[in-house]
Amino acid sequence: MLTIPKDKLIQAVKDMAIDANINLDQSVVKKLKAALKKETDRLPINVLENIISNQDIARNEHLPICQDTGIAVFLVEIGYELSFEYDLEAALTEGIRQAYIEGYLRKSVVDHPLKRKNTLDNTPPIIHMKLVVGDQLTLHFAPKGAGSENMSRLAMLTPGAGKQGVVDFVLETVRLAGGKPCPPIIIGVGIGGNFEKSALIAKEALFRPLEDQAEDPVDRELESELLEAVNNLDIGPMALGGKTTCLAVKVNSYPCHIASLPVACNIQCHAARKTHVTLKGEHND
Amino acid sequence: MIKLTTPISKSDRLSLKSGDEVLLSGIIYTARDAAHKKILDYLKSKQESPFEFDGQVVYYVGPTPAKPGYPIGSCGPTSSYRMDPFSVELMPRGLKIMIGKGDRSENFKDILKQTQSVYLVAIGGIGALLAKSVLKSEVIAYPELQSEAIHRLEVKDFPCIVAYDAYGNDVFHK
Numbered sequence: 423m424l425t426i427p428k429d430k431l432i433q434a435v436k437d438m439a440i441d442a443n444i445n446l447d448q449s450v451v452k453k454l455k456a457a458l459k460k461e462t463d464r465l466p467i468n469v470l471e472n473i474i475s476n477q478d479i480a481r482n483e484h485l486p487i488c489q490d491t492g493i494a495v496f497l498v499e500i501g502y503e504l505s506f507e508y509d510l511e512a513a514l515t516e517g518i519r520q521a522y523i524e525g526y527l528r529k530s531v532v533d534h535p536l537k538r539k540n541t542l543d544n545t546p547p548i549i550h551m552k553l554v555v556g557d558q559l560t561l562h563f564a565p566k567g568a569g570s571e572n573m574s575r576l577a578m579l580t581p582g583a584g585k586q587g588v589v590d591f592v593l594e595t596v597r598l599a600g601g602k603p604c605p606p607i608i609i610g611v612g613i614g615g616n617f618e619k620s621a622l623i624a625k626e627a628l629f630r631p632l633e634d635q636a637e638d639p640v641d642r643e644l645e646s647e648l649l650e651a652v653n654n655l656d657i658g659p660m661a662l663g664g665k666t667t668c669l670a671v672k673v674n675s676y677p678c679h680i681a682s683l684p685v686a687c688n689i690q691c692h693a694a695r696k697t698h699v700t701l702k703g704e705h706n707d
Numbered sequence: 708m709i710k711l712t713t714p715i716s717k718s719d720r721l722s723l724k725s726g727d728e729v730l731l732s733g734i735i736y737t738a739r740d741a742a743h744k745k746i747l748d749y750l751k752s753k754q755e756s757p758f759e760f761d762g763q764v765v766y767y768v769g770p771t772p773a774k775p776g777y778p779i780g781s782c783g784p785t786s787s788y789r790m791d792p793f794s795v796e797l798m799p800r801g802l803k804i805m806i807g808k809g810d811r812s813e814n815f816k817d818i819l820k821q822t823q824s825v826y827l828v829a830i831g832g833i834g835a836l837l838a839k840s841v842l843k844s845e846v847i848a849y850p851e852l853q854s855e856a857i858h859r860l861e862v863k864d865f866p867c868i869v870a871y872d873a874y875g876n877d878v879f880h881k
C-alpha cells in the first residue's frame with residue numbers, strides 16, 4: 423500500500439511551520455515594495471519601510487516575523503490512493519507541537535474558550551481535510567494571528583442584496599477593522615454555499631497564490647472592484663492614511679440555496695505567512 | 708523625531724501631538740489581556756494598586772520566547788481595543804501612557820482626555836525589528852501567564868507614533 427511514513431510527515435510539518443513563521447513569501451514582499459513606491463506621505467512610507475526591513479531581519483536572523491505566531495491552520499489534500507495506519511490528525515498535531523517548542527515560537531492557544539488555560543505547545547491545530555485524485559499528500563499551512571482573524575465577519579444576506587450587498591459588507595468590515603488587523607491586509611471573500619461553507623471558502627481564498635485571479639469572471643471582476651474600493655478608503659498602512667489598505671482581494675464562490683446569499687470576509691494581515699509541501703506516497707511493504 | 712526617556716514627565720506627555728514620531732528609552736512594562744484582568748481584580752479586592760503607575764509606560768505585547776543569546780524574541784504590539792475596559796479603570800489611577808496598535812473605544816478616548824493620558828502605537832507585525840530596541844527583558848509578575856506575564860523591558864530608541872494625544876486628537880484614518 424501507499425502511505426507517507428509518520429516520521430517523515432511529522433518532520434515535514436515541523437519544518438514548514440518554523441519556516442513559514444520566519445520567511446515571508448516573496449510574492450508578499452514584492453507587493454509591499456510596489457505599495458511603498460506609490461505612497462507619498464511620511465507615515466505610510468515609514469510603516470511600509472519598516473515592514474519590509476522587518477522581514478529581512480527575520481529571514482537573516484531566523485526570528486519570527488511577528489510575535490503572534492498564530493494558531494496553526496492546515497488545508498490538507500489527501501490523494502485517495504494513500505492509506506494511513508496512524509492517526510493523521512495526531513501526526514499533524516505532533517509536528518506543530520515540536521515546531522512551536524523547538525522553534526522558539528509563541529504558544530498562543532488555550533484549552534477552552536472560557537476556561538482559557540494555555541496548552542503550552544500551541545496545539546491543537548485547525549485541520550480541514552479533503553480527498554483528491556492521486557497518490558500525494560499536500561499540506562497547506564498558515565499560522566493565523568488573532569489580530570486579523572478577529573476582524574473577520576460573516577453575514578447571511580438576502581439574494582436581493584446582490585453584488586452591491588457583498589461590496590458594502592466587505593467595505594464595512596474593512597472600515598470597522600481600521601488599524602487593528604495590521605493593514606495592508608489581504609481579504610479572502612467567500613460568497614455562496616451556506617453558513618460554514620462561506621467561511622471555509624473565504625479561508626481557502628487566502629491560501630490561493632497572491633498573484634492569481636479567480637477563475638469565474640464574475641468573481642474576478644469582484645476582486646478588482648473590491649481592491650480598488652478598499653484602497654480608496656484612505657485607511658492606509660496601520661490606518662495612518664495612505665494609498666495601500668489592501669494588497670489583494672481573493673473571491674471564492676459556491677452554489678447556494680435560492681433564498682440565500684452568505685458572504686464571509688476573512689482578513690489576513692500583511693504578515694501573510696503561509697507555505698505548502700507535497701509528499702509523494704511510498705510503498706511500505 | 709522626539710526622544711523621550713521614562714519615567715515621562717507631565718510636561719513631556721502634554722507636549723506630544725498626534726502623528727509625532729517618538730523614540731522611547733528607559734523602562735517600560737508589558738501587559739495584555741490576562742495581566743490586565745489580574746491587575747484589575749487586585750485593585751478591586753485590595754483597593755490598592757499592585758504597581759506604581761506614575762510616569763510609567765505600559766506596552767501591550769506578548770513576545771515570542773527569546774532564542775539563546777537574545778534578550779527577547781519578536782515583540783510587536785497587539786490590538787489595544789481589547790484592553791479598553793481595563794484601561795478606563797487604570798487611567799484615573801495614574802497609568803497615563805500606553806503603547807499598542809489600532810483604534811480604541813469612544814469611552815476610552817473620553818477618559819483619556821479627562822486624565823490627559825496619551826496613547827502611542829508601534830507598527831504591528833514588525834516584531835523582529837522592534838526586538839532590536841529591547842536591551843533587557845525580565846518577568847516581574849504573573850509568570851504563569853507565559854508570554855502574557857508582566858515583563859520589565861529596558862528599551863533604547865523604541866519607535867512609536869502618537870495616536871491619541873492628551874487633547875484627544877486622533878491620528879487614524881477611517
Ligand code: SF4
Nearest residue numbers: 488567569604691832
Ligand atoms: S495582525 Fe498579523 S501582523 Fe498584526 S500582530 Fe497579528 S499576526 Fe502580527
